[in-house]
Amino acid sequence: MQPKVYYIKANRFLLEDEERQGGFLKVEHGLFGDFINEAPPSATIIDWTGYTIAPGLFDTHIHGVNGYDIMDGTAEAVDTISKAILPFGVTRFLPTTLTASDEGIVKAIHAITEAVDKGLSGAKSEGIFLEGPYFTEKYKGAQNPIYFKNPSVTEFNEWQKLAKGTIVKIAIAPERENAIEFIREIGRDVVVGIAHTDASFECCKEAVDAGARKFIHLFNGMSGLHHREPGVVGAALVDSRAYAELICDGFHVHPEVATMALKLKKDKLVLITDCMRAGLMPDGNYLLGEFPVVMKDGIAKTESGSLAGSTLTLIEGVLNLQAWSQEPLYRVWHRGSLSPAASIGKADQFGSIEKGKVADYVVLDSELTVRAVAVEGVLKYERDL
Template identity: 35%
Template structure:
């Protein structure tokens, strides 16, 4: 296959060049005759690597915590249709008896030819703070233990790539020290001050979950965990740029504080892709009105936007340069989660996942593992 005439994301910007695909991989050049049906015209379009979402819970009426294979397929199919070609299904704060079958079902899933690939699993909770649960269920919050994490990882066939921890809770700093060489640890849903967050980074944490949300804010005398992360050059930070969770000026501030270290996520719920209504999240109900999802107490429950929609919002409504926004949904998450040898950029030898956007940043074509999806 040849994708011709497009403006191809290069990492730093965009180049006018053709993209060659042989089988499921990008190639240096075409090694044989390319038939007309294998030509994709990307004239005046943006050609991006398939997007990666490292943090989201569901879509199209399904949630990964349902532990249902057909539901996983429906979610992965929807994501691929949005140009999101690699996903990290994300769990909730639940009892271990529920978490084990959830990660087992995700690890056992085999992606269909029209489904985004599962590149790993993200464990959001239960090792969080009862004071910053957000839409998580406080009844199931508990301290971090290596034994419980090892049970998850065994059931997940080693596919857990990210685990969330509130560092100020008793025993959690020691947990970070013990597992940070096995999995990327993210600070999340926390009440930690600057010193505690800094200690967590010293212990091996290298990530922050949905920056600004469910954590102390920046303050000039009490700088908090955001400033602690900004002081480190090896810490990546997620951000939800759906136009609801964070004001545009704060998104721009985040990109300035963490140059090259931002990761765009959707944190989407089962309501993503559907309209208004009432839905379930981790045993609690949430209501969707327009682009806003809230639980009964008014707290935001997550988003109803795909990461592609968040990228579009970041560029068109928040003044984030397109190349910067693309990097946060491709190269940066791929490197942070250890899948950059296969994904995140358009380079010979890597998996041929491509999304072609028109000038309005709407999805025109998706190539999934070397196959034209549409």
Template identity: 40%
Template sequence: MILKNATIFDENFELRKADIAVCGDRISRIGNGLEGDDCRDCSGCVVSPGFVDIHIHGCVGADTCDGTREAIGKMAAHLLTEGVTSFCPTTMTVPLTQIRKALSVVRDCMEHPPKGAAVCGANLEGPYISAERRGAQKETDIRKPDWKEFRELYQESGGIIKLIDMAPECEGGQEFIRYVSPYCRVSLAHTEADYGTAKQAFQNGITHVTHLFNAMTGLHHRKPGAVGAVFDDSSVRAELICDGFHIAPAVLRIAFRQLGEDRTVIISDSMRAAGMPDGESELGGQKVFVKNGQARLVDGTIAGSTANLHQEVKNLIRSGIPVRQAIKSATMNPAREIGLEQEIGSIQVGKRADLVIMNQNWDIAAVIHNGWQVQNNT
């Protein structure tokens, strides 16, 4: 397959005119005037790397914590229609038995992939978090950070855990970071940590922050908080939910400008209600109500999102975020956070042919995954 006459994001995420040749599941050539069988005219379109969602609980009625291949398969199939070609199914703060079952299924889906977006590993949002900042996480299932317990989960699952969220101020938190950071990304999340505690956590090995601003201490001119610590430490990357509901557009502009294009990671944090009509749903064993696309618990607490990365990229572009940074934050930056930047995340010869073709309005015209066109919206 050859994609002709496209405007592509090259390996440096600069927009330029080029053709892309695909052989098997790989990008084989990038240049001008490429010829071959199965040429497809992409005039007027922009070609982006496939989107990578490293924090997603569920969509279309399915959830990672369902602990079934059917659930992961439904998620994988739907995500491709939205341009997401790789993802990390994400657990909630639920009983350890349920986390173990979910990890077992994620591993099975990595070894025997269902049709759809590639399953790239698991993300554990909890259970080692702060009860005071639990958000939509179930308090009864919160546990103290226990690095030995985590190591058992990691080994039992075959090392598929890519991210583990935790609150460093909890008893044993800093020790947990030191022992666990060699295994996977440790992420600051659902935390009461002040500026000093967060900085200490970064020194001990945290390099990632879960949904910046949400469920953590904010930035105040006399109390910088966890948000201030993130802005003040260039070694840390931060997730942002860019649905326009979790974070106001003005704050998104400030954050993207402050963090720079290599430290921003767009996530959906979506739940099973994503891709479904408004109404009653569920997240982490708790009842959720969705109205106008906004998910909340009975007490009004925000409960994840119903968005997807493609919608969020469009939101960011409309909000004035540079296109280059928006695309990079949905592709290369998340790929780097899970150690797959040599395989996915950018348009380069030798990388997997995961591509999203968008028109001038940034609507998806087609999706290519593993070298095959799997979605055509034209």
């Protein structure tokens, strides 16, 4: 049984503003404590000499993995996703829905709440992300347009009641009828993101003024940047009030453009996977919602050729962006841990190694491969050597 109080010894710690070499990090009752140079004589030491300790990653946009999808509408699917992402350093996630019928959305909400109430086996859920159904068709991606409709506060409140208040994020197209009023009402308590939209730059600014605080999978599912009409991309890049998600698999966004986004958005950049059920699976035929998807060479596409989510792991996205940008690892790592937490108002609870925060951490070897993962100070995964 793991002790309630112990000290982690390691070669390197990825902190918010630096990489600390050596020392001992106290973990006390599931929270990070002080750094000290020498541990007390009677202390329990967890010895990770030769390794790096990083904060747990947080995937705020993930539909599925390992053959399962949130829209399967079963508690088993939610728990399997939770377990599958833990060995890749993810300690928190937002189970993410797709545009679907009302029955399909309700079924997914019930499944998530049931799984969370039972207790997830791996990463912890920090709430539900509703991606849709309030989108527009031009940039529909792999969202099913037959279910698109205008935002409704009444409908959302019904979903929120079913979810026991755990919906923390919703994505909408701000040009839809009633969208700005919806943002003003819902955005007080829930993170409203902009996605699958052909909105103008001015419309996006109005949406952010109204309370929208996130742009979903930047550059994908939105009007692009033009020097006379900055569009959704332009609004996302220049508005310092809003966070922007980024998929760093090298397919959704060119590496140089991803690096540009990091330079412009800084700590408002949130790395995500947007992973679907084909993640960690072999090439072949899959479903994303109701759409057939073919995965070849790790790239998932619909029959029409649209990208259908990704098969990325979040740690791959972090390491890709670090390699592309040549920024220090600690700085890019926090775009996958601290920025996601901050984007839903929970940066004071987790996302970085800081005294008083939840002790979610990842043990990395010299090749930056995950060796072990702890959630709230308890070791939940350790790779066999």
